[in-house]
Amino acid sequence: MPVKRVDKTPMPERDAALRSHDFEEVNEGYGIAHAQFEAERCLRCQDPVCIEGCPVRVPIPDFVHRVASGDMRGAAEVLRASNPLPAVCGRVCPQEVQCEEQCSVGIRFKPVAIGYLERFVADWEMAQPPVDVTVKLDRAEKVAIIGSGPAGLVCAGELARLGYPVTIFEALHAPGGVLRYGIPEFRLPKDVLDWEIDQLRKLGVEIVCNVIIGKTITMDQLMGEMGFSAVFIGTGAGLPSFMGIPGENLNGVYSANEFLTRVNLMHANDFPNADTPVMVGKRVAVIGAGNTAMDTVRTALRVGAEKGMIVYRRSDKEMTARVEEHHHAIEEGVEFHWLTNPIEVLGDEDGWVTGLKCIRMELGEPDASGRARPVPIEGSEFVMPVDNVVLSIGNKPNPLLLQTTKGLESNKWGCLVVHDNSSETSREHVFAGGDAVTGAATVILAAGAGKTAAQEIHEDLRA
Amino acid sequence: MPKILEKRPLTPITKLYKVDAPLVAKAAKPGQFVIVRVREGGERIPLTIADYDRDEGTLTIVVQEVGTTTRLLGQLEVGDEIRDLVGPLGMPLEIPVEGHIVGIGGGFGAAALLCLMRELRQRGDTTTIINGAREKDLLILNEELTEVCDNLELCTDDGSEGFHGFVTERLAQLIDGDGPGRPDMVVAIGPMPMMRAVTETTRGKDIPTLVSLDPLMIDGTGMCGGCRVTVNNEVKFACVDGPFFDAHQVDFEEAVRRNKMYVKQEAESKDRTECRKLAVGQV
Ligand SMILES: Cc1cc2nc3c(=O)[nH]c(=O)nc-3n(C[C@H](O)[C@H](O)[C@H](O)COP(=O)(O)OP(=O)(O)OC[C@H]3O[C@@H](n4cnc5c(N)ncnc54)[C@H](O)[C@@H]3O)c2cc1C
Ligand SMILES: Cc1cc2nc3c(=O)[nH]c(=O)nc-3n(C[C@H](O)[C@H](O)[C@H](O)COP(=O)(O)OP(=O)(O)OC[C@H]3O[C@@H](n4cnc5c(N)ncnc54)[C@H](O)[C@@H]3O)c2cc1C
Ligand code: SF4
Ligand code: FES
Numbered sequence: 001m002p003v004k005r006v007d008k009t010p011m012p013e014r015d016a017a018l019r020s021h022d023f024e025e026v027n028e029g030y031g032i033a034h035a036q037f038e039a040e041r042c043l044r045c046q047d048p049v050c051i052e053g054c055p056v057r058v059p060i061p062d063f064v065h066r067v068a069s070g071d072m073r074g075a076a077e078v079l080r081a082s083n084p085l086p087a088v089c090g091r092v093c094p095q096e097v098q099c100e101e102q103c104s105v106g107i108r109f110k111p112v113a114i115g116y117l118e119r120f121v122a123d124w125e126m127a128q129p130p131v132d133v134t135v136k137l138d139r140a141e142k143v144a145i146i147g148s149g150p151a152g153l154v155c156a157g158e159l160a161r162l163g164y165p166v167t168i169f170e171a172l173h174a175p176g177g178v179l180r181y182g183i184p185e186f187r188l189p190k191d192v193l194d195w196e197i198d199q200l201r202k203l204g205v206e207i208v209c210n211v212i213i214g215k216t217i218t219m220d221q222l223m224g225e226m227g228f229s230a231v232f233i234g235t236g237a238g239l240p241s242f243m244g245i246p247g248e249n250l251n252g253v254y255s256a257n258e259f260l261t262r263v264n265l266m267h268a269n270d271f272p273n274a275d276t277p278v279m280v281g282k283r284v285a286v287i288g289a290g291n292t293a294m295d296t297v298r299t300a301l302r303v304g305a306e307k308g309m310i311v312y313r314r315s316d317k318e319m320t321a322r323v324e325e326h327h328h329a330i331e332e333g334v335e336f337h338w339l340t341n342p343i344e345v346l347g348d349e350d351g352w353v354t355g356l357k358c359i360r361m362e363l364g365e366p367d368a369s370g371r372a373r374p375v376p377i378e379g380s381e382f383v384m385p386v387d388n389v390v391l392s393i394g395n396k397p398n399p400l401l402l403q404t405t406k407g408l409e410s411n412k413w414g415c416l417v418v419h420d421n422s423s424e425t426s427r428e429h430v431f432a433g434g435d436a437v438t439g440a441a442t443v444i445l446a447a448g449a450g451k452t453a454a455q456e457i458h459e460d461l462r463a
Numbered sequence: 464m465p466k467i468l469e470k471r472p473l474t475p476i477t478k479l480y481k482v483d484a485p486l487v488a489k490a491a492k493p494g495q496f497v498i499v500r501v502r503e504g505g506e507r508i509p510l511t512i513a514d515y516d517r518d519e520g521t522l523t524i525v526v527q528e529v530g531t532t533t534r535l536l537g538q539l540e541v542g543d544e545i546r547d548l549v550g551p552l553g554m555p556l557e558i559p560v561e562g563h564i565v566g567i568g569g570g571f572g573a574a575a576l577l578c579l580m581r582e583l584r585q586r587g588d589t590t591t592i593i594n595g596a597r598e599k600d601l602l603i604l605n606e607e608l609t610e611v612c613d614n615l616e617l618c619t620d621d622g623s624e625g626f627h628g629f630v631t632e633r634l635a636q637l638i639d640g641d642g643p644g645r646p647d648m649v650v651a652i653g654p655m656p657m658m659r660a661v662t663e664t665t666r667g668k669d670i671p672t673l674v675s676l677d678p679l680m681i682d683g684t685g686m687c688g689g690c691r692v693t694v695n696n697e698v699k700f701a702c703v704d705g706p707f708f709d710a711h712q713v714d715f716e717e718a719v720r721r722n723k724m725y726v727k728q729e730a731e732s733k734d735r736t737e738c739r740k741l742a743v744g745q746v
């Protein structure tokens with residue numbers, strides 16, 4: 001394939017018309033030739049600024065160089081030492097505002113495709129014969145991890161490698177957090193997640209599902225009779241927000257969490273082979289424009305909607321989704337209604353959704369977040385005929401654990417408070433990281449937090 | 464995986480299970496529930512904790528077979544394991560009023576009164592249970608209920624046992640001073656129409672009333688919002704804020720409507736499980 005050096009080596013993708021009806025992964029991944037060709041574009045700068053853009057400081061030129069020279073094992077080792085979830089992050093990191101935004105090649109041309117290369121190396125590693133990863137878990141202190149999202153998984157892996165017996169407690173029946181129930185198969189195949197979880201199990205990490213800390217077992221029990229010396233809280237931000245507009249409880253209105261959970265965790269796309277259904281009509285409006293909204297609208301198309309629409313009160317410039325997801329959504333035929341704010345969900349006499357009443361917006365002065373504040377245009381109300389409305393306007397941390405745990409400080413948004421950029425909470429030997437601390441953020445930030453916390457727990461237990 | 468230690472049919476479609484679940488039993492309080500899943504690809508369904516024994520580490524659940532998952536559960540036998548069971552979920556039931564507490568059960572609901580009424584009686588309240596069903600053979604757990612309360616009132620629609628009529632008619636008589644007398648508080652658990660009728664019976668009579676709402680649920684941890692109900696014009700997640708709510712503030716119409724969201728799919732799924740059972744039987 002002839003590729004101009006100024007461009008990124010394109011990611012092989014499945015055809016939009018085909019893929020928008022199934023759940024197979026959209027991006028097919030680089031072959032070895034693509035990867036080495038792309039790796040050659042790296043300038044091996046003296047001052048590799050790309051590293052600054054990565055929240056966990058992956059030594060990017062180092063691993064990219066190894067790819068170029070064909071040392072895939074070496075690349076994998078370098079990568080894994082700094083980022084324990086490379087196959088996931090290579091797929092879901094917002095590279096365009098992280099490593100790739102900084103890349104020097106990007107000043108004049110398109111930046112090096114760091115994410116695609118990261119994914120390539122991780123996929124290569126997964127395809128190799130399994131290597132023995134077992135370590136002796138011979139330390140006396142046991143550590144409990146609450147939640148099996150990226151933060152919890154990474155923290156568990158790091159601690160096990162340090163020799164601690166680790167138990168992860170997960171509320172749902174399957175581990176992975178948002179990687180399991182939120183991000184769909186077509187973007188993050190569950191095989192990838194299962195492989196990572198399998199590695200942890202091989203390391204000797206115990207994963208106990210169907211246990212809610214704060215309900216099934218209290219924090220006091222964990223640290224008392226159950227004998228855990230330290231605890232990491234990685235409970236995420238899984239409490240969906242609603243808008244509070246009339247009609248929100250009509251039949252056919254979902255939170256994005258419910259919609260995605262029905263499909264990803266409960267396999268409603270396979271109903272009636274799987275027992276959980278999802279109601280999707282012809283026209284689905286998804287409110288919001290983050291990754292969750294894109295995942296939702298594209299999932300809606302895959303479970304039978306004829307028309308998927310994004311409704312967002314700001315403009316495309318304020319959209320928070322990854323650029324690639326936006327592109328893919330456009331290719332798959334998603335309609336975008338920017339500067340459109342829903343004000344009421346309309347229903348028929350049986351209580352089923354029939355329409356979404358919206359008002360048009362225009363951008364005004366910047367607000368507290370620095371983004372232009374959308375203001376309603378008076379008299380511009382109109383009704384969009386829809387069969388489903390899915391709200392994807394954000395998530396807050398779940399208060400379950402806080403409600404039953406003494407001595408854990410949280411802020412007004414329900415996020416756990418940690419001391420001066422560390423992962424220490426207000427309770428002794430209790431650490432926290434990921435969305436539970438930051439509010440809804442990213443996989444790499446959660447993974448990074450889990451890794452830092454493991455180090456801090458290690459120091460705490462050695463003190 | 465929690466093992467089934469005991470199974471007892473109560474009616475042709477209602478079964479009682481004692482399940483080995485020490486952690487949940489230890490933490491359980493009256494009014495809470497569990498979520499179970501019985502097979503890979505299966506649905507997660509909520510079931511009330513009817514009773515628990517902390518020493519034995521067991522839970523009692525009573526299941527009424529109405530669709531796919533409850534039927535699959537009904538096929539499990541002693542020694543079988545329930546694939547997934549998580550809990551206790553929801554807020555423990557708090558009875559702020561002392562005095563004469565009347566619990567009303569319909570269908571599987573009577574079972575849910577077991578641990579609650581026992582605890583209230585221990586607290587020193589006078590306890591009455593009104594257990595109602597269509598006919599005598601559908602009244603469940605009479606013996607066990609007698610043991611946990613001061614007065615057990617039975618009602619059947621056809622008069623084949625106890626009071627001839629609906630539980631609400633008997634409740635109205637109690638309010639007027641009949642039998643064990645006027646309740647200071649009422650707790651109703653059962654089918655939505657029954658709970659709704661109870662709510663109307665006590666409305667305006669200065670009798671605080673709680674009902675156990677049973678919306679569709681998935682995670683049971685507040686993560687999906689599918690279980691949302693409107694109470695006192697506020698949206699609540701029944702799995703974390705409930706399942707018990709002030710009956711006189713509940714938007715029943717909405718709750719009933721939302722529970723019907725998947726009737727078509729539920730029927731399709733049930734037909735399939737029936738076909739499969741038939742097929743297995745024929746082999
Ligand atoms: C649909 C969707 C798409 C996304 N797309 C992207 C993307 O493309 N790129 C990106 O970087 N980020 C993305 N994100 C954000 C990212 O997934 C999260 O920031 C990240 O998963 C947070 O990780 P975490 O470990 O903190 O928590 P989570 O992944 O939320 O995991 C928390 C886990 O803890 C469990 N838990 C909670 N409370 C308890 C308890 N009391 N006891 C036991 N277990 C408990 C939960 O069940 C859950 O499994 C997306 C999020 C969503 C919802
Ligand atoms: C907090 C809570 C506690 C519960 N406790 C018990 C219990 O102790 N014992 C018990 O037998 N059931 C209980 N239920 C109801 C039980 O969860 C449902 O009957 C079950 O989900 C039905 O699943 P299914 O797959 O068998 O049937 P489905 O195929 O899902 O449904 C079959 C039929 O049952 C109706 N239905 C489905 N879900 C509900 C519901 N939540 N409430 C009322 N009708 C419903 C449907 O409309 C349909 O007509 C409880 C529900 C909640 C929310
Ligand atoms: S982890 Fe994310 S930010 Fe860091 S190098 Fe990989 S893709 Fe870039
Ligand atoms: S069942 Fe999901 S929030 Fe209540």
